[in-house]
Amino acid sequence: MNARKHLPHYAMVLPFAALFATFFLYPIASGFYYSFHSWNGANPAVYVGLANYQSVVSSRDFTRAMSNLMLYIAITVPLGISVAFGLALLVDSFRGFWSNFFRSAFFLPVILPAFLAATIWRWMYAPNFGLVNMILGWFDLPSVNFLNDTGTMLYALIAVDIWVSAGFNMVILLAGLKGIPRDLYEAARLDGASKLQQIRYITIPMLAPVLFFVVTYGFISALQVFDVPWLLTGSSFTAYGGRRGALLFPVMDMMGRAFGAVRFGEAAAYGFILTLIIILFTAAMFGLRALRARK
């Protein structure tokens, strides 16, 4: 009787639940299974225990991808969020038309698909005739082969990355700024607080939850960086990562193992290793926040 009463509810949820189970829950379970098997997609899978995890972690490409990633994250997350925060403050300091105008202008790169940003910048970075080198030439600086010089490749990527994503974080931070009551600033101003003090003692603490989200989300997406370095360095399953693997990142390495080397078990194990890292980091972030809140 009860089941009958709930039947219409289940009928409405069923399509979503079925798709969710098929294309999310099942893949996670099967991925876990494959991660313990050696499988090339054709021959029967052979159980190999932890060998896939071992061969991922002990490979040179993994070490290289991870060290690239750490450096990339260490620069791109704080820098990207500082830039976005600065943009949000700047837009917020304008009123009416100009506020909207600058918000739209700063936001414009976000609406381009990342693959387009990568291809535009790839040409702007071109050696000798590229736009960036031409601008360097105005200042009598030597021409740089940005995407082939191991000293500049990572920074070239980070520049594209910040160009693409700063506007996204800006919009989220702007929404947070709008939620801060104006009279707090009013009171601080009457007490003689400078603009910088107002930012330090009102804006940042009031914005803490939003900043927390932006940092966590920024880290999680940085860990999964793929399209832009993939397209900047070669865009095929046999050529990627750039010169001496200076732009090799974990997801690229994982994709290469799956579709270049056709070792699906190893690629599945790779995915779980990356997920573990993301979970550990996120837990650490939440732990840190709880610790600070208790103080």
Next chain:
Amino acid sequence: MVTEHTAHNADQIIWRVLKWVLALCIAVVAVFPIWWMINVVFSEPGVPVSINPRLYPTSLSSGLSKIHMILTETDYLRAYWITIAYALLTILGVLFIGSMAAFEFALFDFPGKRLIFGLVMLSLMVPSVVTIIPTYLLVAEMGWLNTMQGLVVPGIASAFGLFMLIQFMRSLPMEMIEAARLDGASHFRIYWHIALPLSKNAMVTLAILTFMKTWGNFTWPLIVAPKPDVFTVGQVVGLFNAPFSHQTVDVVMTANLLAALPPLIFFLIFQRKIVEGIAMSGSKG
């Protein structure tokens, strides 16, 4: 007193000038690469733009002929239709299937609701790297590689979309729904004739965000539709841009510009909704 006042004013003026200069400079940096792309496309043939960058396009006809060339002599147009179909079908699926589930999750109680809802919300935190390879293997096993359903179906059960619609539908007027039920309307009719029309705003926002996301999706089509017949715009752009494609910069940028047009047009029309949708995904995530 008076001098202090003027000093304060002078400070303010300096601050305001700095602010404007800074904002304008950043706006140029943000917009210029896109503007540069347009300039490269609409430049006179044979004039390498990067060596002599102009601040404005010089030849409308040259740009149009490049666009014409790309649309007629390459597979670009087919990729365009495939990507539009991919985006539209995904939007329809996300909206229809997501809104049905959101309707139940937001307004009703039934055994198992908490469990399903919890699992879906948990999935928001699971990075896509862990599912992408096994989902590909599943799709391959089903024989869906290089098909439209292979592109579309795995993306329909969007946890983010569900979450967004639930947030919105929670505020739907329960009295109206009760009144309709007393009038003998069936469950599905209440959803279709009351909940859906009232949720139009959230649905439009979700549709736009889903469009931007599918149009810009590079990774999934790359692995699930590797055959040139089913290439999406992203893959064709990648092809044009491949290191050994031997295309000149203006041809590549024309291909890029064509790929950029739909999102640019969407942005011009739906600016507010896009920004609100992103702001919401951030502040509530």
